[in-house]
Amino acid sequence: MNPFVLTIFALHSGQNNNMKLDYSAIEAKWKRQWAETDLYKVTEDKALPKFYVLDMFPYPSGAGLHVGHPLGYVASDIYSRHKRMCGFNVLHPMGYDAFGLPAEQYALDTGVHPAKSTSDNITRYRAQLDNIGFSYDWSRQVRTDDPSYYRWTQWIFLNLYHHYYDKIQDKALPISALITHFETAGSKDLHTASTSHPEFSANDWKSMTAIEQSNVLMNYRLAYRKSGFVNWCEALGTVLANDEVKDGVSERGGHPVVQKEMMQWALRVTAYAERLLNGMENIDWSDSLKSIQRNWIGRSEGALINFSLANIDSGVTVYTTRPDTLYGSTFLVLAKDHELVNDILSADQKDSVRAYLDRSHNKVADTRGDKNLDGVWTGAYAIHPLTNKKIQIWLADYVLSDYGTGAIMAVPCGDERDLAFAQHHQLEIIEVIDRTGLENSSIEDKQGILINSSFLDGLTVEKAIQSILAYLEENHLGQKQIAYKLRDANFSRQRYWGEPFPIYYDAAGLVHEMPYASLPHELPDLDDFKPSPDGRSPLARLDSWARPAADKFLETDTMPGYAGSSWYFLRYMDPTNADEFVSRKAVDYWQDVDLYVGGVEHAVGHLMYSRFWHKFLYDLGYVPTQEPFKKLVNQGMIQGVVESLILLKERHDGKAHFISAELIKAKGLSPNDYSAIPVHIDFVSAYGQPNSHITEEGIKSFIQWRNEYAEAIFESADGKLYTLTNASGAFIETLSEVGKMSKRYHNVVNPDDVIARYGADCFRMYEMFLGPIEQSKPWDTMGIEGINKFLRKFWSLYFNEEGEWIVTDLEPIESSYKILHATIKKTNEDIERFSFNTAISQFMICVNELRKTGEQSSKILAPLVQLIAPFAPFITEEIWQYLGHDVSVHKSTFPMHEDKWLVNTSITYPVCINGKKRSEITLPVDTPKEEIESSAKALPEIMKWLEGQSIKKTIVIPGKMVNIVL
C-alpha cells in the first residue's frame, strides 16, 4: 500500500469510518484539484494522434442554461474523455458567441451596456458549465466580442473584400490579378463570379474615374456592397433577417415589416455553391442535415433563352428548367425590379404599372403561404424565338429578381403558377405535353410526349430537352445553364453590438479599407443604444467616432452574428496568437474538427457560412482542409412538460373560472370554450405526472404571481368551488402537455438545481440515459431516481453501509470476468457510435450482477471505474484514488476486452416451429449441426408439435437458432 492510500485510511478512520456517498463534497474536491493541476490542458503533442471534439459555442443569454442545453455538451464530453483514455490528444474547447441582438435589446430596455450584461452572463454560464464537470481546456476559451478575437474576423472580411472568384481555377484569387486583367483585356475572357456582367475594353477601364473603377470592382469582390431590398421594421428601427420575420411581422413584437432599399454589405457565397454542394459527399453528417443544405443550395439544371423585344432593339433572357415546353410559352413575366422595366413600358400602361409597383413595394415582406397572382401587363411585346409570334410581357410578384435572370417564359400548361396566373388574367394556354396514361401526375412532372411543338412532336420530355437545347445553342438563341436558389449573404446589420467593418468612405463616396495592420478596428463605447432615425445603426449618432475627419465617414453598420462564429473553431487551435488568426503549426497539427456536436437549428446559417469561409481560407492556403467538420452529430431537444390551468371563456358571476383539467372531457368542452393558462411548475404538485395538480398552496402562489386572478374561482373534478380565501383541500388538475422548455411556459429546469440534489454525475448520466442523443424527448423528473439508485449501487461495490472500504485483491470468480469484459466491449462500441443510453444500461446490468455475486476483487472493480469514468467523472475519480492511484482516472488507459472471456462453452438455442419460438435448448458450443437438429426434435415440447405432422424443412444456423417448418 502506498503512503497516499495510508493517508486516506488514516483520515477515513479518524472520521469515524463514515465514507458515505457525498456528491457535493466529492465534486468540490475534484473540481478544485483538476483546476489546480490543469488536468484538461492540451498542447500540440506530435507523439500522439490528434482528435478535435467541438461543441457549438453558446450565445450567453440572460436566462442561463436549462437542462436541455448541456445535452450535446455531455455527449461530446463523454466522447472526448473516452478518446483521451484511448490515447488520443483531444482538443475539446469552449467559448462564447458573445455578439448578438438580445444583449443590445436588453441595453435598450435597461440601459445596461451590452459588454457588461454579456460578461455577467458569461460568468454565470461558466459557473453552470463548471458544475457539470466538463473536460474543457479553458485556457483556449474564445469570445467573439473580444477585440483580440474580432480583429481576425475583420481580417478575414478584408481578405474576402480583396478577393474575387475565378471560375476556371475554381478558387478565390486576389483582386490585383483582376485589375491586371482589366488593364490588358478589359472584360474579355473573364470567367468570374459576379453580380452583373458588364462589357468593357482595357481602354474603357483605363479611362474610368476612381469611383467608376471602384464600382466595377465591387461587382466581383467576395465581400461587396450592393443595393438591395431588405426586411425593414419601422417600429424596431432596424433591418431584420428572414428568420426574424414571421407572417409578415417581426417575430419579436409583431410589428409590420416592409421592403426597403438599402446599401448593404454582402458575401458572395454563391460563388462557392457548387463546392458547398459537392463537399458534402465525403463528410459524415446525417442525411437529413445534408438534404437541408442541398435544398438550401437548390441546384437546378436548365437553360437561358433569349427573347428579342418587338418595338425596341433589345432583348430579355429568361431562365427555365423546361426548355422543352418553349412552344407552350404564351407570355413572359419579369420581376418588378428587372432592369428593363422602365425601358419597355408603353405610354398607355404607365399608370397601371406605376399603381402595381406601388402596391407591390408596400406589401409586407414574407407573406408566407399566400399565393399571389398580382401582376400587370407592361404594354410591351417580346418575339417568340421559334414561332416569331408577339407575346405579352408582364410584371408579377411571383417572379423574383434575384433568381435565374429575374425573368421567365410563362408556360401555363406546364407550371402551376403560370397556369393560375394565365387563368386569372385570361391569357392564352397552349398544351404542349400529351399526358395520356399519366392522369395521376401533376402538370409539372417531367413525363409525357411533346405535341403542338413542331420538330419536338412525338419526343419524350427527356429527349425533347436535349433536342431543344442543341437547337438553341446552334442558333444562338440560348444555352444550358445551372441555377442555384442560394443567395449571396447579407452581411450588414444596422446594430451596435457586433463587429465594426474596417471600412470608411470619403467625401465622394469612394470605399476605402483600413490596412490590416490597423486592426482591430474597435467598437466604440456608447451609452444610448437607440437606432439612428434614418435606419442606420446607433453608431451613426456617434459623430466623434463615425466622422473622424471632414472627409472620412466610417462604416456604421456592424457584422451579423454568423461572422464571429464562422471561424471560431480555428481560433481554438491557437487562441492567443497576436500575429496570425491561427498559426500554420497549430492548424497543421489539429487540421479540422473530427466531431462537431450541436443543434440542428444551425443547419443552414452557421454551418453553411462556416463551410464557405473555410473553403475561402483553404483557397488562400491558410487551412489544410476543404471541409471544417468531418463528422457532425445533431443533438435533439430536451422538452419540458407545460402545465396549464384551464380557464373557461365564460365567467362565473363575473369572475374568472378555472376548472380541473379532468372536467374538460366530463363537460364535453371544445378548445373554443377555454384557454390554457401556463402555470409556473414550482406551484404544481406531481409535476410531469398524470395527476399533476395544484393544491391550496399552489392556488395561493399562483394568485400571488398572477394578481389579475385574485378573485378567481377554482372548480375541482367533483364540482366543489374554491377561492383564494377558501382553498383548503383544493385539488385542481392541471393540463400536462409536452412542449418546449422555455421561460415563456415557466417550465425551465435548471441543471444547478438537479445537481444540487443528485450530483453532477447523476445529472450527466441521466441526460444520456433519456434516449438516443439525436432524438427530442421530454425531461422526466421522476426518471432520474433510476440513475441515482444505480450510482449508489455502484458505490456500494466499494464501500459497505458503514462506509468501510471493502475492495480486496482476491481472485474474482469467472462470471465476474465475463460480465466485465462484455461490458468493456459494449462500452467501447457504444461510445464510438454515440449510443450512450445503451452503454449505461450495460453498466446497470453489470453492477446488478456484481452485487448479486458479491464480487469484491479490484481486478474487476478497478476496470469498472475506468469504464464509467467518462460518464461520471467525479465519483469515479474519488473511487480511483481509494484504489490507490495517485494519477487521475481520466489519465488512465481505457480497458480493452479480452475475447477469451466472451467465448461461451454452451449456447441456448431457440427452437421454433414455423418461425415461432416453442422451446429452447442449451447445447455445447461445438455441437455439430446434425446433433443440434436431432436434440431439438427430441424436446418433449417440440415432439408434441411434430406429432402427426410431416416436416417440410429444418433450418439450423449453428450458434443462432433452429427452425422447423411444417
Added chain:
RNA sequence: GCCAGAGUGGCGGAACUGGUAGACGCGCUGGAUUCAAAAUCCAGUAUUCGCAAGGAUGUGCGGGUUCGAUUCCCGCCUCUGGUACCA
C-alpha cells in the same frame, strides 16, 4: 405542395449484419424489513382466452419477398423537422 426523418408496453426506450420483440430504467401491483414512514430489498408487470398447464394476437395500416421481417420491397396513414411563389 416539395424534401428529409420517425411511428415498438402506462412512459423513456432496447433489439448493431433478417434469427428468442419489449433489454435497461421509470411507473404500477404484491411481499419482506419497520411501531410507522422514508429508504432498501425480493417478486410480478405487452394484450387477450384460461383456475392452471397452455394457447392466440402483437412493433402505425394494407400487401409482398423469406424457413423466419421491428429490420428488406411496394402502396397508404400519422407525427416531427426543413422549405416555401426558386421558373
